[in-house]
Amino acid sequence: MENLVNYAVQYAKNGFSVLPMVGKRPLIKFADQPPLTADEIRKLWQQHPTANIALRTTNFFVVDIDRNHGVGVDGFQSLKDFNHPDYFRKTLAQETAGGGKQMFYLKRKDLEVNQNIGWLPGVDIKAHVNNYVVVAPSHNHGRHYQWLNRYPIATAKRELVQAINATNADSYSGTEASEFTGNKTATTKLFEQIINGLGFTGGRNNALASFVGGLLYRNVDPEIAYQLAMVANHNTEESLEPSEFDKTFESMMKKELRRRGSGSQ
Template sequence: MTIYRSKEEYAQRYAKAGMYVLPVANKHPIIKFADQPALTESQIHDIWEQHPNADIAVRTVQFFVVDIDKHADNNGFESLKDFNHPDYFPDTLTQKTRHGGAQMFYMKPNGVEVEQNIGWLKGVDIKAHINNYVVIAPSSGYSFVNHHKIIQAPDVLLTAIKPVNSQYDIPDSVRQKYHIDQKSKTAELFERIAFGLGGSGMRNNNLTELIGGLLFRNVDPDAVLDLCRISNQNSNEPLSESEFNRTYESMIKKEMRRRNVT
């Protein structure tokens, strides 16, 4: 078996396999990548020559990922156990994540759109958008459970993970009678996630408030990142990846100072 000695060698290996490679630091991309073509061999060499310790992520372009978190109050493994359909998940390339979770990789069938579904089950996300990505082994904290090929997702799994788009529309009679006397800050955070970051002159400030509000309420930083990405995606004019990352990184540092963490 070939042994790769550097992050660049692994990145080149993934690129040769047709993956869209992305250099990351602390799970954040260090280059602009949204809607960009896959990095070339020479681009990968130049990036890792400049950032030899950069971790590796791969964009979910040709494949999607069943992302299983493992937290005391949000255990995706228990959710899958309760779902009780192990037959939906045939053996495929699987890795262990930094905090004890797991990620299963499945190919998207040709001509079939696989939609992202954050919160498909409690503690289980479906990461499938072409501008989403997952950090991959041998990045720090990640290791492969097996070395299987990424297989095509079975139809039963594709059907199960498809988001349910509700056709329910709140009647005007209900809207007229339902009054909110006073809205809490927590309610405003929920609405910001659902309705997006607002217009172009408000997005950065609203993202800052959203990140700060979630961190102040002791939401896990990884969950904060995912929730804020959802809010950005729900915006009419989403922030660029670089703007989004700058704001998130700044707020994380600010929160660490507030907690006297050095």
């Protein structure tokens, strides 16, 4: 198996904060630490010659589009339904080992972008300085990450950042009342979806995946999340069959366990 140390060093020389990985798991503690130097990278890859490469999302963020045919969740379709192609400038992009796509954007200096896991069904925004993405030519289960183009990383449009932030988690701390704005947060929408259901036939799987992911991301107990999802499905005009429902829930549960195991998202 190819040693990726030269690629890792080159990424570092280009200003990225590099991490050595086993699969998608970091081999070192890195939270709030300075970037590895070229010498440190070489030493780590001597110890772990088959390590993959990840880059911390420090000065850039990633629109991570997942295609999961097994549960009917398609991030590519979610972006089409979002219907704002004008928000997405041409920029560096890669195909992931799982057949998804990741678009890289520089963070704006005038507007902070918030991390938003589950921004759209099948679409995550990875933006926290202690988050990361695995990059080419890393591999996973025999499949490789590969760059789709050689575009420079573009600065994100203001409209894209505003759209990402508009559906982020609540800012209410529980210690003091916050000003009422009239805007609905992601948590508001989760509450409403319990009663309103999962929508129309074509988007039920995506809606269920987003609903379950939103609950688990907020540390709702999995058994309670399952029961709440059952209520939402029951309140859907044409509810999902039990086998399809369970398949989607189990897929989102596995994704959440991977997220918690990595400690990165």
